[in-house]
Amino acid sequence: MLTSLSDAKVSLDDQDLAQPCPKNAIxxxxxxxxxxxxxxxxxxxxxxxxxxxxxxxxxxxxxxxxxxxxxxxxxxxxxxxxxxxxxxxxxxxxxxxxxxxxxxxxxxxxxxxxxxxxxxxxxxxxxxxxxxxxxxxxxxxxxxxxxxxxxxxxxxxxxxxxxxxxxxxxxxxxxxxxxxxxxxxxxxxxxxxxxxxxxxxxxxxxxxxxxxxxxxxxxxxxxxxxxxxxxxxxxxxxxxxxxxxxxxxxxxxxxxxxxxxxxxxxxxxxxxxxxxxxxxxxxxxxxxxxxxxxxxxxxxxxxxxxxxxxxxxxxxxxxxxxxxxxxxxxxxxxxxxxxxxxxxxxxxxxxxHTTTRKNMQRPVGASTHPFHSYFTYFAPDRGLTQVAVAQAAALRAYISGTSYADLPLLSASAPSKFGGRAGPEHYTNVPAGPILLRHVADLHVFPNELHGLIVTGAQLRDWLEMAAGLFHQIHPKTEGAPLINPDVPGHNFDVIFGIEYQIDPSHPARFDLKGDLVDPSYHRIRNLSYKGQPVNDSQEFVVAVNNYRANGGGHFKALTTARPVPVPSRLIQHIVRDYLMGRLPHDPIADLPFPWHFTPQNQTRTTVHTSPSAALFLDEVQYMAPIALEQDDEGFVRYSLML
Ligand SMILES: [Zn+2]
CATH class of the missing domain: 3.60.21.10 (Metallo-dependent phosphatases)
Structure with missing residues (x-):
């Protein structure tokens, strides 16, 4: 009787919904x-x-x-x-x-x-x-x-x-x-x-x-x-x-x-x-x-x-x-x-899609040499120089007339296209000739903004030591060990322009991936100098840098205590475009040699991998006596290089 009473209250549909699915049904x-x-x-x-x-x-x-x-x-x-x-x-x-x-x-x-x-x-x-x-x-x-x-x-x-x-x-x-x-x-x-x-x-x-x-x-x-x-x-x-x-x-x-x-x-x-x-x-x-x-x-x-x-x-x-x-x-x-x-x-x-392609074809300048990032981890990368020079020119203009203007001005840039997980096509490659807007975005992919930091010589050294953690330790007189630690993102390999230094990969990295000090006696940065003089720990610099790094991105702990310099909010891509268009003055950092090279190692060869397209530019690294090895499953070509 109870059943029929409840039947009377609900429609058949409602009753079906109210009943649970039978046990063990899939x-x-x-x-x-x-x-x-x-x-x-x-x-x-x-x-x-x-x-x-x-x-x-x-x-x-x-x-x-x-x-x-x-x-x-x-x-x-x-x-x-x-x-x-x-x-x-x-x-x-x-x-x-x-x-x-x-x-x-x-x-x-x-x-x-x-x-x-x-x-x-x-x-x-x-x-x-x-x-x-x-x-x-x-x-x-x-x-x-x-x-x-x-x-x-x-x-x-x-x-x-x-x-x-x-x-x-x-x-x-x-x-x-x-x-x-x-x-x-x-x-x-x-x-x-x-x-x-x-x-x-x-x-x-x-x-x-x-x-x-x-x-x-x-x-x-x-x-x-x-x-x-x-x-x-x-x-x-x-x-x-x-x-x-x-x-x-x-x-x-x-x-x-x-x-x-x-x-x-x-x-x-x-x-x-x-x-x-x-x-x-x-x-x-x-x-x-x-x-x-x-x-x-x-x-x-x-x-x-x-x-x-x-x-x-x-x-x-x-x-x-x-x-x-x-x-x-x-x-x-x-x-x-x-x-x-x-x-x-x-x-x-x-x-x-069509509008983007059309916009990206707008010429903004010209270059007599190509920019590419195929060798960015081990040889001069003109693309990094171009970005660093534009950042320096913009920061120099912003701080002129302020108390920061008398400090030595440096500029940090890191590769934004370096193969890695994105594959062997993912490198910067801008040919000589007209520079188009799409090339500017190729030089600096991220929508980062320019920041300025005041750093001491000691902070500068630790900044470079952290960046040098990109390299595996390479023992002298060995052959075939891979140079690059793939767990370090390439965009954390900062190169700092305006100074000169060497990197010695035969020593262990000073910092681990989290930025913690491994051992105070570990150093890879050698002969750090500014205008030919050794950099001392208390000396101050003002550095043009992207917001990601200025805000501590990449576990660069030395920078967490660096003082920011107030600058207006501007995209680095727009700064690079403006520099190429002549809207910013020529910056003296453009006239300096590439800031770093490896400390020469004794009869040591290491292996790196890069895009097959790098073969066109091998003459740039002849001094490393490159030998092409086999291609890997992902399509990268491996090279043996002399350090
Ligand atoms: Zn993502």
Missing amino acids: ARLRVLATTDLHMNMASFDYYTDRADPTVGLTRTASLIRQARAEADHANITTLLLDNGDTLQGTPLGEFAQPDDGQPHVMVQALDLLKYDAVGLGNHDFNFGLPALDTALAHLKCPAVNSNVHRLDNQKSWVPYTILKRNVTADGQDWPLSIGVFSVLPPQAMDWDAHLLRGKVEIDDILSAAQQAISTLKAQGCHLVIALAHTGLQETTATPNLENAAIPLAALKGLDAIIAGHTHLLLPSPAHAGLKHVDASTGMVHGKPTVMPGSAGSHLGLIDLALIADGQGGWEIDSATTELRPIFERTDTGQPFPLVPEDAELTQLITPF
């Missing part, structure tokens, strides 16, 4: 993910003005459509998520800043591809909060970040979101609530201090994640997914980790992770040997995790089989992860595409 959910797209929308390199099959959301979009079609065919629900560092990167990002009320082209693309949620990365803050707010205003899906807190009342992103979807099991649809939160490195506060200080606060990744998970669980989420704009590095939880994905995975209540920030791949051997990480299955502390490269190079997939508990709850029964690449390489290292560019997305971006 439902499937497919999570698709991109990360670190960095405005790589077209499969195109604006610096060389050529097609580039290794990048481009237009190709990833084809993988997304394929993966969705497979899932639809098998009655599997899909989600599409992005993990941040989306709005900054290629020159398209510079020319796509909307000023006419139109949605940002990347936001239009995310909407077109029907993303379900988008996390924020540190680089999404590079153009400042107003630009980010404008871009996100048009985004149809939630923009999520859980550890950057606004101090004003703007709310262009949410701390977490709950996606309510249906999954199929036992021949019927059942409701599933998926909680999504997002975190990014708290170091972003320092990297973009000039844009963020006093405007936001950034919490520790792990404590913010813990809080988000508790909230999402309390709100009845069946599953919790982290959009973790952070890499896999540290294996234990300590406060303020930049790369916290491993301890993050250990948090109870978290079910799956999209990692990023370091632009690496997971699953892939790139993460082999890390504690708690199965690099071949993508399990971190047993939780399915993907890191889909960067620039759209890969689509990440997490396929979950969910088992019903008979009371409306679901648990993960099994999980698999996969990365699908947009390209492969031939035996000779040539990349070729595996999927076509998506026609609809290509059509959407074409006007922006």
Whole structure:
């Protein structure tokens, strides 16, 4: 009788919904993910003005459509998520800043591809909060970040979101609530201090994640997914980790992770040997995790089989992860595409793409010699000189007439395209002849601003020692040891112009990767001098430098106590352009020799790798007696060099 009474109160449909899915029934959910797209929308390199099959959301979009079609065919629900560092990167990002009320082209693309949620990365803050707010205003899906807190009342992103979807099991649809939160490195506060200080606060990744998970669980989420704009590095939880994905995975209540920030791949051997990480299955502390490269190079997939508990709850029964690449390489290292560019997305971006190409072809100057970064780690790099000279000219103008004007002026620059994870095409290469705007962006890729620092001779020396940590220790009279430590990002190899010094790689590095002193007796910097005189510890200099380094980026601890010089906020790219156009006076640093070379070693050869295109410039390093060795799997050519 009771049954019939309750039957009378609810309609048949409502009753069906109220009944839980039978125990042990299996439902499937497919999570698709991109990360670190960095405005790589077209499969195109604006610096060389050529097609580039290794990048481009237009190709990833084809993988997304394929993966969705497979899932639809098998009655599997899909989600599409992005993990941040989306709005900054290629020159398209510079020319796509909307000023006419139109949605940002990347936001239009995310909407077109029907993303379900988008996390924020540190680089999404590079153009400042107003630009980010404008871009996100048009985004149809939630923009999520859980550890950057606004101090004003703007709310262009949410701390977490709950996606309510249906999954199929036992021949019927059942409701599933998926909680999504997002975190990014708290170091972003320092990297973009000039844009963020006093405007936001950034919490520790792990404590913010813990809080988000508790909230999402309390709100009845069946599953919790982290959009973790952070890499896999540290294996234990300590406060303020930049790369916290491993301890993050250990948090109870978290079910799956999209990692990023370091632009690496997971699953892939790139993460082999890390504690708690199965690099071949993508399990971190047993939780399915993907890191889909960067620039759209890969689509990440997490396929979950969910088992019903008979009371409306679901648990993960099994999980698999996969990365699908947009390209492969031939035996000779040539990349070729595996999927076509998506026609609809290509059509959407074409006007922006065309405008960017046209703008990038504007001439700004001329050069009698080429600029390239193929040998940037071991031989003079004229591109670094060009950037440093322009920075010096701008800073000299800003400080003229101030109390800083009497100090010796130096300028620091570091390579911004150096192969590495981005592949053997990712080098600066500007031919002799007219310098176009795209070449300026090729010389300095990042949207960094110019800063000035007052440093002592002692700080200067430790700055250079930290940069010299790029090199492995090379023992004299040996042959074949690799010169470069791949764990040091190339953009931390600062070269300081206006002084002269030598680097001695036969000694161990003075600082470790975190910037901690290894041993006070370790020194690699030799014969540091200014105008022919040895630099003493208390001597003061004013140094032109980018905001990333001035704010302590790259663990250069000597700089945390350096005094800033007030300068107006200007992009280094614009300063380089203005110098080439003759809008800034010729700077005396342009007339100095390249500041450093290796201390000569006795019968010692080392190996380096660079682009196959470097072969055209080998005459520049004849004094190192280069011998070409074999090409590696990623398409880099190895050379043996005499030190
Ligand atoms: Zn990134």
